[in-house]
Amino acid sequence: MEIGKLIFEAMNLIGLTYENTQSPEEKELLLTASDALSFITTTGQQYEFEDYREDLKTEGPEMVIATFAAREDAEAWLKNHPKPPHMASVLIADEYNLVVYDRARNFRRLLSHHTIEHHLQEMMQAGLPSPVATFDTREEAKAWFYNQPQKPSQAVIQLGGEPYLMAYHRNIDHLAFHPFSLVGRLKGSKPQP
Structure with missing residues (x-):
């Protein structure tokens, strides 16, 4: 699935889970996860996020930024x-x-x-x-x-x-x-x- 669509679907799932959650602490955690995904899209880092996810699948050592x-x-x-x-x-x-x-x-x-x-x-x-x-x-x-x-x-x-x-x-x-x-x-x- 294309990364933009994947992020959109993940945010929808978080929203549905949020609606069915009673605990204020869990609601805050779900809101934070949704905000993190929104941050990725609004700052134009979708491809970097996609690369990061691909990197997690490898057996290599921890990613570096520079x-x-x-x-x-x-x-x-x-x-x-x-x-x-x-x-x-x-x-x-x-x-x-x-x-x-x-x-x-x-x-x-x-x-x-x-x-x-x-x-x-x-x-x-x-x-x-x-x-x-x-x-x-x-x-x-x-x-x-x-x-x-x-x-x-x-x-x-x-x-x-x-x-x-x-x-x-x-x-x-x-x-x-x-x-x-x-x-x-x-x-x-x-x-x-």
Whole structure:
């Protein structure tokens, strides 16, 4: 179903449920859900929402909204952003950071968080996944990836002798590289091949 029609149908269902709900708390929750869908349509973000829903169906790591080569670049972006996002993820040198913004105090901060480490750990529950390809450099891996007819959301590769997760963030067309050794940050040890 086309995304605009899907949102319209969802709002109708919320409206019907609202009419049959007695609890003021539940009515407020339904109104909030309806307002969120209305916000998506009135701000012209239907396609972004559709892409987000598609991204949720993939096995890849958490979505990010931007990527930066260095922390200084990310700090400058956040400092100069007229309306910073709140609780969105960005990558800084392929490491996950959370954007924290308090509008009332104009407080802006980037916090490192371990979402990718948890994702890698989850992938390793049955042991380290086998790589689909081996490369000496990131440039070779990127060339291989971008020549794939169907770009996967993630692929396990061997890069310079180390296992990596190559993750594709479609919304910003960024290919990130995450070494499985990052799991050691959570456990205090390096994963075994």
